[in-house]
Amino acid sequence: MSEERALKKKSGLNFKDQRILLAFVIIGIVIVVSIINPKFIELKNIIQIFQQISVMGILTMAMALLLISGGIDLSIGNLMVLSAICMSTLIAGGVALPLAILVGIIVALACGALNGFIIAKSKCVPLIISLGTSQIFYGISLTISGGRIMSFNGTLDAIGSTKIADVFPVMLFFLIAMIFVAYVLLNRTKYGRRLVAIGGNEKNAYLSGINVDMHKIGIYIISGLFCGVAAIVFSARLDSVSASAGSGYELNALTAAIIGGITFEGGRGTISGAFLGCLFMGVVTNAMNILRVESYTQTIVTGIIIVIAVVLSNINNLRKN
Amino acid sequence: MSIDYENNKPVIEMKDIIKEFSGVRALSGITFDLYKGEIHCLVGENGAGKSTLMKVLSGAYKPDGGSIVVGEKNYKTLDPNLSQELGINIVYQENDLVPTMNVVENIFVGSEKTKKFGFIDSRAMFEETEAEMKDLGIDIDLNKTIENLSVAEQQFVKILKAISTHPKILIMDEPTSMFNVEDAGKVLTLAQTIAARGISIIYISHFLNEVVQIADRITVIRDGAVVSTYSNEKKDIPLDTITRDMVGRPVDMFYTKEEHEIGEVMFEVKGLRLAKDSPEINFNVRKGEILGFSGMVGSGRTEIIRAVSGADRRYSGDIYLNGKKLDIHNPADGIDAGIAHITEDRQKLGLMLGGSVLENTTIVGLRNKIKGFFINVKKEPPLIEDIIKDLNVKTPSVMQEVKYLSGGNQQKVVLGKWLFADQEVYIFDEPTRGIDVNAKVEFYKQMSNLTKQGKCIIMISSDMPELISMSDRVLVVRNGEITGELQKEQITEEEIIKRALGVNKS
Numbered sequence: 001m002s003e004e005r006a007l008k009k010k011s012g013l014n015f016k017d018q019r020i021l022l023a024f025v026i027i028g029i030v031i032v033v034s035i036i037n038p039k040f041i042e043l044k045n046i047i048q049i050f051q052q053i054s055v056m057g058i059l060t061m062a063m064a065l066l067l068i069s070g071g072i073d074l075s076i077g078n079l080m081v082l083s084a085i086c087m088s089t090l091i092a093g094g095v096a097l098p099l100a101i102l103v104g105i106i107v108a109l110a111c112g113a114l115n116g117f118i119i120a121k122s123k124c125v126p127l128i129i130s131l132g133t134s135q136i137f138y139g140i141s142l143t144i145s146g147g148r149i150m151s152f153n154g155t156l157d158a159i160g161s162t163k164i165a166d167v168f169p170v171m172l173f174f175l176i177a178m179i180f181v182a183y184v185l186l187n188r189t190k191y192g193r194r195l196v197a198i199g200g201n202e203k204n205a206y207l208s209g210i211n212v213d214m215h216k217i218g219i220y221i222i223s224g225l226f227c228g229v230a231a232i233v234f235s236a237r238l239d240s241v242s243a244s245a246g247s248g249y250e251l252n253a254l255t256a257a258i259i260g261g262i263t264f265e266g267g268r269g270t271i272s273g274a275f276l277g278c279l280f281m282g283v284v285t286n287a288m289n290i291l292r293v294e295s296y297t298q299t300i301v302t303g304i305i306i307v308i309a310v311v312l313s314n315i316n317n318l319r320k321n
Numbered sequence: 322m323s324i325d326y327e328n329n330k331p332v333i334e335m336k337d338i339i340k341e342f343s344g345v346r347a348l349s350g351i352t353f354d355l356y357k358g359e360i361h362c363l364v365g366e367n368g369a370g371k372s373t374l375m376k377v378l379s380g381a382y383k384p385d386g387g388s389i390v391v392g393e394k395n396y397k398t399l400d401p402n403l404s405q406e407l408g409i410n411i412v413y414q415e416n417d418l419v420p421t422m423n424v425v426e427n428i429f430v431g432s433e434k435t436k437k438f439g440f441i442d443s444r445a446m447f448e449e450t451e452a453e454m455k456d457l458g459i460d461i462d463l464n465k466t467i468e469n470l471s472v473a474e475q476q477f478v479k480i481l482k483a484i485s486t487h488p489k490i491l492i493m494d495e496p497t498s499m500f501n502v503e504d505a506g507k508v509l510t511l512a513q514t515i516a517a518r519g520i521s522i523i524y525i526s527h528f529l530n531e532v533v534q535i536a537d538r539i540t541v542i543r544d545g546a547v548v549s550t551y552s553n554e555k556k557d558i559p560l561d562t563i564t565r566d567m568v569g570r571p572v573d574m575f576y577t578k579e580e581h582e583i584g585e586v587m588f589e590v591k592g593l594r595l596a597k598d599s600p601e602i603n604f605n606v607r608k609g610e611i612l613g614f615s616g617m618v619g620s621g622r623t624e625i626i627r628a629v630s631g632a633d634r635r636y637s638g639d640i641y642l643n644g645k646k647l648d649i650h651n652p653a654d655g656i657d658a659g660i661a662h663i664t665e666d667r668q669k670l671g672l673m674l675g676g677s678v679l680e681n682t683t684i685v686g687l688r689n690k691i692k693g694f695f696i697n698v699k700k701e702p703p704l705i706e707d708i709i710k711d712l713n714v715k716t717p718s719v720m721q722e723v724k725y726l727s728g729g730n731q732q733k734v735v736l737g738k739w740l741f742a743d744q745e746v747y748i749f750d751e752p753t754r755g756i757d758v759n760a761k762v763e764f765y766k767q768m769s770n771l772t773k774q775g776k777c778i779i780m781i782s783s784d785m786p787e788l789i790s791m792s793d794r795v796l797v798v799r800n801g802e803i804t805g806e807l808q809k810e811q812i813t814e815e816e817i818i819k820r821a822l823g824v825n826k827s
Binding site (some may be wrong): 189 | 651
């Protein structure tokens with residue numbers, strides 16, 4: 001279902017409900033936590049939250065587009081790291097920053113193309129294929145980095161630490177830009193419409209003259225682009241990267257998308273929903289830090305919240321049946 | 322067998338059943354009864370309330386009024402468990418069998434026979450099924466898994482499964498809708514055999530000639546109310562009477578098509594072979610002509626047409642439009658060449674059910690009618706406005722998801738998609754299967770319109786009245802081969818059936 005449609009539709013179960021519900025839950029958490037600790041609602045902390053979700057947010061957009069087209073890619077975490085490691089290696093080797101970034105993005109695009117090509121042409125389950133390629137990317141990262149932590153030595157500070165008017169971090173522009181790209185792609189282009197069609201009913205899409213394979217390869221390449229941009233933000237934020245730093249990102253992105261109302265079946269889902277899902281996870285994590293929840297306990301709580309959120313987001317489906 | 326209505330009480334009686342869905346009355350006081358060993362047929366247009374009524378019986382729906390009398394007891398509502406306890410069993414239209422399990426496993430799923438310690442007693446189940454099949458005159462390989470059975474055989478398994486629970490009342494919902502004449506005949510005989518055992522049958526079907534063949538009584542419902550109930554002891558109720566009751570106005574079973582001139586040969590298929598050793602197919606269609614494709618289900622009609630439109634690969638053969646050879650290797654090529662292929666099975670092949678009317682209607686047109694890379698979301702709906710209005714698609718808005726539309730309206734959206742793409746050659750595969758009479762008539766109008774505009778139509782159909790009244794010429798397919806060509810004045814049911822069954826050849 002496209003964004004516009006959900007907003008125009010008046011009756012029936014739809015994502016509008018779920019997104020509004022999610023928005024209310026987020027507001028509820030914000031209110032409760034702010035009462036306990038007013039620091040939570042300070043502008044500084046709010047911007048902090050957005051900074052914390054900037055990498056995951058970009059990856060969630062990629063995952064959302066993949067899921068809507070009926071695909072999935074569990075290699076995006078390791079793909080992002082591979083891209084970042086290429087960038088850092090080149091920078092350390094004296095290559096000019098823009099060129100290093102460009103090469104890093106090209107590597108990400110190539111990895112996405114590899115995923116897409118194998119998945120589209122082999123007709124195998126994307127979940128398993130991408131688990132395999134994820135290992136490959138991880139292995140290459142290990143090989144290039146020799147298992148060491150690679151530092152950027154502050155070369156990306158222009159992105160990582162610069163703030164506009166002393167408040168607004170530059171890196172947030174990357175997040176906003178990628179959300180915008182995902183939104184326009186999905187809702188305002190023929191390509192996006194066809195992705196939805198493929199996710200909704202692949203046979204129908206093929207019979208309607210859509211080159212299904214090319215579109216699939218295309219979306220994995222686009223997903224690669226998102227990973228490349230995420231790699232820039234990731235590197236800029238932490239000023240370093242190690243081969244194992246990407247693990248978990250793919251599952252977090254997947255969870256955020258699912259919480260945001262996107263389903264495994266494909267053919268439906270919204271960018272705004274995916275973003276809200278991501279924001280929800282960011283708010284919960286930040287709230288626990290503010291409330292000084294112990295880090296091991298945090299992991300348990302996060303797990304519980306994910307399960308509850310996914311079950312709740314599926315309630316509409318259960319009711320329908 | 323004749324039923325003694327006077328000295329017996331009905332096994333079940335539904336009295337003044339009312340069912341509303343958010344204020345809309347689906348059933349407005351239906352009274353329906355059933356006697357022991359009776360076949361009571363229920364007919365009505367799609368959406369008349371047949372399925373709703375049956376769901377009240379199966380306990381899936383809670384009625385808002387009325388009562389159900391079974392034996393001495395009076396129930397306000399049933400639930401699925403109670404309904405089963407009362408001996409009510411339904412053979413659903415949809416397939417509810419497990420495709421990877423064999424026949425016997427399917428029949429006993431959930432009520433497996435066991436030996437000591439709860440081990441499955443396969444032999445006992447096998448033998449019981451075999452005996453039952455013999456009794457009912459069915460022949461299926463019990464060791465085959467469901468996915469390897471034909472549609473007809475699967476239907477028999479569903480019936481066997483229902484019978485194995487020893488029901489008092491068996492509901493058969495469109496049991497023959499996917500069948501050829503021969504298999505349908507088997508199902509009818511089976512229904513009669515079952516009824517002769519004293520099991521009462523509610524038989525729902527669109528095939529009125531079948532209904533008249535087997536019914537003891539026929540009840541026609543329209544708009545959630547009973548229009549008429551006929552006693553059919555002599556099996557002689559005229560079909561016209563029933564159809565008139567169904568639609569509320571006399572409809573000609575044979576639609577009168579607007580005649581107009583037929584031009585030169587427009588579309589031509591030469592030397593088509595689906596595989597290396599399959600027979601060669603040659604045919605052509607003229608400008609403004611409707612070429613009917615007839616044949617039993619499984620005769621290869623659909624396969625031939627899919628190879629022409631690019632949906633499937635072909636081994637060899639050339640396709641020409643207006644004398645120009647077309648280069649078709651996939652559906653996209655077919656579309657670029659000017660072919661519209663309205664496939665069979667709208668839900669699986671023709672629509673994205675979760676998509677809107679708009680998204681479904683413009684999906685092919687994105688290729689040839691909407692230029693550029695971006696979609697202007699404000700300008701898009703007006704593009705299809707006329708088509709949707711012209712087709713009379715009943716939808717609250719073009720943003721409605723098509724899964725909420727009725728079958729007839731869904732099928733109209735499929736057609737709308739191809740009308741928007743504006744093609745030259747329209748291929749229809751079972752265009753009106755499972756849609757109501759009024760939607761059918763709309764479809765026929767659209768077909769006439771297309772031919773008037775100088776396009777040509779190839780129509781596969783199993784619906785004889787449709788085939789006969791719409792076709793200017795009919796090709797009959799048997800075993801993947803064209804076995805007969807009938808000109809307009811030669812087209813009759815007998816001539817078609819003879820060729821389809823190969824009677825005149827042997």
